[in-house]
Amino acid sequence: MGPAVTGPALSGTQTAILAAYAELIEELGSDDVSYRVIARRAGIAERTVFRNYPTRVDLLLATAAWIEATLFAREESHSIFDLPLAIRDAMQRYDERPELAHVVAETAMRGVSGAAPSPGRARLEQLLDAEVPALDAARRQAVIAALSHLDSAGTWVTFRREFGMDRRDIADAAAWAAEAVLDGIRGRVVPERGA
Amino acid sequence: MEEPVDTATAILASAAVLLRECTFDDISYRALADEVGISERTIYRQYPTRAHLLAALSNWIEQTCFPLPPFVTVPDFCAAVHERFRAFDTLPAYAYVGARASAITPTLDTEPAYVTRAIEAMLDVAAPTLNRRDRRRVAASLRYFSSAMFWARLRTGFDMDAGEICDAFDHAVAAVLARLPEATWAPR
Numbered sequence: 525m526g527p528a529v530t531g532p533a534l535s536g537t538q539t540a541i542l543a544a545y546a547e548l549i550e551e552l553g554s555d556d557v558s559y560r561v562i563a564r565r566a567g568i569a570e571r572t573v574f575r576n577y578p579t580r581v582d583l584l585l586a587t588a589a590w591i592e593a594t595l596f597a598r599e600e601s602h603s604i605f606d607l608p609l610a611i612r613d614a615m616q617r618y619d620e621r622p623e624l625a626h627v628v629a630e631t632a633m634r635g636v637s638g639a640a641p642s643p644g645r646a647r648l649e650q651l652l653d654a655e656v657p658a659l660d661a662a663r664r665q666a667v668i669a670a671l672s673h674l675d676s677a678g679t680w681v682t683f684r685r686e687f688g689m690d691r692r693d694i695a696d697a698a699a700w701a702a703e704a705v706l707d708g709i710r711g712r713v714v715p716e717r718g719a
Numbered sequence: 720m721e722e723p724v725d726t727a728t729a730i731l732a733s734a735a736v737l738l739r740e741c742t743f744d745d746i747s748y749r750a751l752a753d754e755v756g757i758s759e760r761t762i763y764r765q766y767p768t769r770a771h772l773l774a775a776l777s778n779w780i781e782q783t784c785f786p787l788p789p790f791v792t793v794p795d796f797c798a799a800v801h802e803r804f805r806a807f808d809t810l811p812a813y814a815y816v817g818a819r820a821s822a823i824t825p826t827l828d829t830e831p832a833y834v835t836r837a838i839e840a841m842l843d844v845a846a847p848t849l850n851r852r853d854r855r856r857v858a859a860s861l862r863y864f865s866s867a868m869f870w871a872r873l874r875t876g877f878d879m880d881a882g883e884i885c886d887a888f889d890h891a892v893a894a895v896l897a898r899l900p901e902a903t904w905a906p907r
Contacts, residue, residue: 555768622824630822666891669872670864682862
């Protein structure tokens with residue numbers, strides 16, 4: 525399992541490298557960008573890039589995590605039932621940066637050597653446990669898994685590629701599916717105590 | 720391999736062999752050329768970028784190792800997906816390639832996968848009076864929960880095995896279908 529989405533703090537140089545690479549991915553695709561070009565764009569020496577990210581895989585995974593945590597950052601939900609709104613929002617953001625959305629989606633599908641595939645999991649569990657504490661373990665796990673899956677760049681990629689949906693349709697369908705998952709637990713909310 | 724195969728297929732078959740020992744990223748065109756016994760240039764001619772190779776390899780694996788059982792009804796659909804998730808568990812390295820290939824920027828004008836059309840056809844029969852928007856939302860949701868991506872996310876992010884992933888899939892399908900008004904279903 526990869527690190528949490530915040531991960532270790534990045535140095536200024538690292539942030540410059542990742543931002544430069546993200547820019548270049550949008551311009552050229554992720555296949556064709558050399559370390560030399562990244563270094564020039566970031567305004568640093570090529571060996572500095574190598575020292576921070578020895579391999580292309582290291583660099584790509586770090587960039588994907590940075591993109592997800594910055595450009596695609598979610599507004600924090602205060603209730604599990606707000607999640608469809610966050611998902612709708614995220615889909616619109618992915619649609620504005622299609623190349624980067626594909627990178628984020630793909631790096632999460634590499635197994636244990638890839639990026640964390642459900643970085644929001646802990647937060648979802650926290651929200652669900654606070655509001656709907658009485659779910660049995662399997663049910664709880666299924667709800668979290670389904671919501672994590674929907675709250676990801678994979679949703680945008682699949683709905684676009686397989687169904688030719690545009691931005692509004694993707695946002696609508698993803699939020700709708702999340703509402704469907706939440707329907708099953710709507711009747712089981714426990715009111716907050718001491719309020 | 721008994722039958723003679725074309726170069727493109729021979730490259731994919733060799734890539735699949737290498738995939739048993741290393742990840743897709745560790746397969747260099749150099750090593751692949753040696754394995755097939757052809758020049759590196761020939762591989763570049765067939766697969767100009769690694770994205771092309773990934774997409775073709777995923778299609779080949781899909782056809783060879785994970786054929787989707789045909790389905791017409793919803794229960795058959797669920798059974799077919801369960802079978803695939805279990806097959807993924809026996810060959811995880813191959814299944815991850817499928818999940819990755821479905822997430823990259825399409826290299827060619829990719830057609831929707833067969834399973835997408837099959838899900839749409841299933842809904843046409845099962846819920847004939849369902850309005851278009853709902854049908855599309857249901858089809859997209861079912862498609863996404865039945866994907867290699869769902870398997871990969873739950874295996875890596877939740878440490879689930881195929882059995883648990885099938886359970887989570889069943890929950891998700893039930894939740895999605897529960898949104899449809901009873902009256903839109905064909906008499907059962």
